[in-house]
Amino acid sequence: MEQRSDLEQARALFTQAIGRQFEFWGFGRVFGRLWALLYLYDGKLTLDEMAAALKVSKATVSMQVRRLERFGMVRRHVRPGDRKDYYEAETDFGKMVKTILRQREKEEFDATFDLVNRSIALVQQAKGAEDRDFVLDRLQYIKRHFDLLDRIVEAILTLDRSGLAGLAAMLQTVRKAKTQDKAEGE
Known part of the structure; x- marks a missing residue:
């Protein structure tokens, strides 16, 4: 059985906590977990990477990321020559x-x-x-x-x-x- 590092555990706990808060405020747990995942990630992630990290479907991630964009909580980036979109959290x-x-x-x-x-x-x-x-x-x-x-x-x-x-x-x-x-x- 693989033991997670303290850093991985901290990220998981934070993601869980933010998911709970966003669910409490009516946004939904996955909505909050996605923002938290991106917030603690030093870089940009694709929809596939986010879905894998949170163990949810890509369709769910896509729908929630669009909502996060509307609220200005994530930003979409494109890379020349790459068809995938990359996302990062708003940190302000x-x-x-x-x-x-x-x-x-x-x-x-x-x-x-x-x-x-x-x-x-x-x-x-x-x-x-x-x-x-x-x-x-x-x-x-x-x-x-x-x-x-x-x-x-x-x-x-x-x-x-x-x-x-x-x-x-x-x-x-x-x-x-x-x-x-x-x-x-x-």
Whole structure:
């Protein structure tokens, strides 16, 4: 029985960990494992090499790599005279988070926030309903937190490469919201 080196074990554990996190966030385990594999690989890999390394089908790898490309998490390279595509991971974590927030989460946040605002408007029109004030208070409470979340996402999206100024502004927004919640008695 062949014993894996510490480096191979570390790569396997990292790949497993990232796969779990990406699955938790709704991207899928293979999606995360592919990015992790490329992230810890010093060079570029083909679809065949990735499929062999993760013991999954080339079709699965191809589909997930296209998704990774759309989120700016991998880059495709071509070599003159070679028909295969080669891929490498994006290593700027901040850039990846911003792309994901911009392309996936922000759209979903905006749709959710719109529905909450429409709910509040309907409750405000529901004059005389027995539990109107209770429902309105609950919706407005959630709306304040959603507004905070929206400001945090906007702050993250405006971070520059160093990110320090944007991060400081984001933390200040969080502090203000906490102070406001305490003043209103949450």
